[in-house]
Amino acid sequence: MPSEGSFLPERPLKLLAFLTSSKLAGRRQEQVLASPEVPIEVDDGTGVWTTDGMPMIYMPRHFFLNNHAAVESLVGRDKYAKSLYDAGYKSAWQWCERESATHGLRGVDVFRHYMKRVSQRGWAQFTVLSVDDRTGAAQVRLDHSVFTFSPKKGERVCYMFAGWFPGALEWAGRDLGRDWKLVGEEVQCVAEGAHDHCLFEIRAA
Numbered sequence: 001m002p003s004e005g006s007f008l009p010e011r012p013l014k015l016l017a018f019l020t021s022s023k024l025a026g027r028r029q030e031q032v033l034a035s036p037e038v039p040i041e042v043d044d045g046t047g048v049w050t051t052d053g054m055p056m057i058y059m060p061r062h063f064f065l066n067n068h069a070a071v072e073s074l075v076g077r078d079k080y081a082k083s084l085y086d087a088g089y090k091s092a093w094q095w096c097e098r099e100s101a102t103h104g105l106r107g108v109d110v111f112r113h114y115m116k117r118v119s120q121r122g123w124a125q126f127t128v129l130s131v132d133d134r135t136g137a138a139q140v141r142l143d144h145s146v147f148t149f150s151p152k153k154g155e156r157v158c159y160m161f162a163g164w165f166p167g168a169l170e171w172a173g174r175d176l177g178r179d180w181k182l183v184g185e186e187v188q189c190v191a192e193g194a195h196d197h198c199l200f201e202i203r204a205a
């Protein structure tokens with residue numbers, strides 16, 4: 001039997017998902033999720049998955065959440081959150097560097113592409129509510145965040161994402177010739193119990 005607090009799926013994965021696309025222009029629509037929107041290739045020889053030439057790993061959500069909870073309980077939330085912030089920042093920067101070259105995108109368009117891709121990969125549905133291309137300040141709404149499916153309630157639980165936004169936006173700033181110094185923070189979370197979506201604010205450090 002799994003220990004109390006572990007994250008096993010309570011029911012088969014639903015095929016229905018709320019998807020957003022540029023066509024929908026911010027309107028949410030329930031539709032059947034037939035196949036991933038993100039391109040995936042698998043190397044015959046090594047079994048390595050790639051998207052846009054970048055190696056990827058596909059895993060069960062409960063496996064990821066169990067690992068996340070295990071490290072959080074070992075390290076402590078604050079220390080773990082700080083460490084994840086820095087790692088997330090670095091990874092977002094690296095992702096933007098690679099993807100901008102792959103797709104020929106520049107500046108804030110790379111950030112928007114990043115938000116689309118992480119949505120397509122199932123972390124959450126990320127909607128950019130605002131982004132100021134003079135300062136890098138932004139607001140991002142998250143629906144169906146992977147962390148809000150955990151049984152942990154009463155506090156903000158999506159802190160792993162916090163470094164992703166300043167990492168991608170500072171990259172965009174550098175690409176635009178601007179030296180943005182930003183911080184990202186979740187200011188409301190579904191897991192707190194009073195909100196129907198999570199919200200991140202990114203502002204000058």
Ligand SMILES: [Zn+2]
Pocket residue numbers: 145147148156157158186188189190191198199
């Ligand atoms: Zn949240």
